[in-house]
Every structure is written in structure tokens, then in C-alpha cells.
Amino acid sequence: MSGYLYAIGLSLLSLTMIVVLLRRRRIREKYVGIWLALGSAVIVFAVFPGAAVWLARVLGVQTPANLLFAAAIVVLLAVCVQLSVELSSTEEKVRTLTEEIALLRLHVDQAQDSTET
């Protein structure tokens, strides 16, 4: 039985951590949703272990634990892909800004040269 208590404690802890990070603006809201949903789901399964057994039977999965593992892998995969997408778009923004800075710097240099002479 104590295993469930650990699970509840752990998911409460992670939920609190995410909310704290969000309140301190260390994570942006668009990345938080999936973690909040995940934390809540873990709590539900920890408080009502029967829910996992029932869900596994409904979905035709023999061992409830396997259902949870599979679901966890899918969710983590989705998070990783989302992060890659966000990183790529950030890189593209950095690239555009880098170009802009170089263009502006050349412009400023040329303007300075022409006023000096």
C-alpha cells in the first residue's frame, strides 16, 4: 500500500514544482499544460489504482502496468518532438536576428564613415 503513497507524494511534488516554476515565469504557459495534465493523471491512478485496471481491461491490455508504461512513452515522445520543433523555430529567429544585427552594424559603420569624411 505504501507504494501508492509514494506515487501520490511524488506526483504532488512534481505538480507543485511546475506551478512554482510557472509562477516565477521560469516556464512559459504553453509548455506547462502537458506536465500538469500528466501529473494530475498520475495522481488519479495513484489514488484509484482500480482505474488503471479498469482502463487496461477496456482497452484490451493484459497488464495494467504496461498500459501506463506505453502511455508514458507516448507522452514523453510528444514532449520531445514539441521541444525540437520549438528549438528549431527559436534557431530560425536567432538566425534572422543575427542577420539583422550584422546588416544594421554595417549600416551604422557606413553612416559614421560618411559623416566623418
Add this chain to the structure above:
Amino acid sequence: MRDDSRSPASRAPRLAVIVPAWNEEVTVGAVVKEILEHLPRCVVLVVSDGSTDTTAEAARLAGASVLDLPVNLGVGGAMRAGYKYALRHGFQRAVQIDADGQHDPSQVAALLAPLDDDTADVVIGARFTGVGSYDVRGPRRWAMRLLGTVLSRVAKTRLTDTTSGFKACNERAIALFARDYPSEYLGDTVESLVIAARAGLRITQVGVQMRPRAGGRPSHSPVKAAAFLARAVLALVVALTRPRSETQEVDR
């Protein structure tokens, strides 16, 4: 220079020679001087791609304008910055020349000829057309063959050397590349040609003689060549399957 701004020669298209350079302080000065010798009217724009040496300073001393990128973006990134400069300052021609000295500035005129005749929008200086000697073997050669075959199909013209960095563009191509020029591996050569072809630009090639690179030799390691083949195929597949909405038509 200013006095002849009304002479017939000034009606000739304004030419920017874009030189992407990453830590090329040894060669860039000589390359810039040589370009200005052969093309005294052009503006040489050296794009220092996050160089940590004195590339920018050397280029400035040799008489080039310098776009000094604060971080390294790769050849594609440097070239898009160059095309943006060319677009914003109203250049009608842009030629890319590598800073390692393997492209001969005396051949730029040959590259510009199809643009001035208005028979092409992008001209590639190609190494495998009987002019000069350029020798590659094994998987690297297969990769280049494959790229040449597929891109010839896409561009509806015979292209034999699609990875050449020696290229000339007119104002339509400048406008397109200032907006969309990939910084991926091979994006500056292979994918940019696909983008140009799909935007309806006419691509052609002109045979040029390449000089040996001032520093470094092309790798002949079979592993590297195989990796090149794999990445070339990936770049090609990605380029050809991009949603068309991202490669808009250019106004004619």
C-alpha cells in the same frame, strides 16, 4: 567613380559579389583584391560568419564591405544575410565567390552573360563541363551524379555540378533568396536550387575552371563520402517534399 554615375556604363546592372567567410583571414584579403581587380565596379560584400580571427578586418582593409555576423550560421545563413543586403541596397546582380580562392573572379563575366541576355535567373559555375579538371571518385561521385540527375529533372535543364558554390543571381533570384535560403547541410546548394526551380526561376550552368583550394583538400575517405551521399539524399527528399506554400512564386 562618382563622376561617371551618369555615363552609359552606370546603367549596367549593379553587381554585388558576396563572399561567405568563416575564419579565412589568410586568404580573404587576396580574394577581395583579386575580385576588385577584375570587377572594379562591383561591391564586394564579405560575410564574416561568426569568425573568431581577423577575417572581418582583413576584408575591410582589402576594400570590401563586411557583414560581421555575431554568431556562426553556416554558409546558407551567411548567404541569406548577403542576399538581404543586396536586396535592400537595390543590386540587380549577386555573385557568390568562396573565400578560399578556388573560384576565379575572371570567370564572373561568363557567369553573368546568361543573366544579361535574360535567358536565366540563376547561373551555376560548374566544374564537370570539360573546362578545367576536377576529380572525384567513389560514393562522392555517385552522390554528385545523383544530385545532378535529379536536379536536372527538377530544373528542366542539364546540371552536372549542383554542389558548386560559384553562382550568379539576378534581381528575381536575389529577392527569393533574401527570403528563403536554407541554412541546412547542402541547403545552400542543393535545396536552394530546388527552391529556385519551384519558384519558376530559370537555372542554367556555365563551365568554369576551378583552382585548387588554398587550404585543405576534398576528403576521399569512403566513410565521409558515404555520409555525404546519405545526407545529400536526405536533403533532396526534404527539399522536394516541402509544402509548396513555403516556396511562393516570384513575380515575373
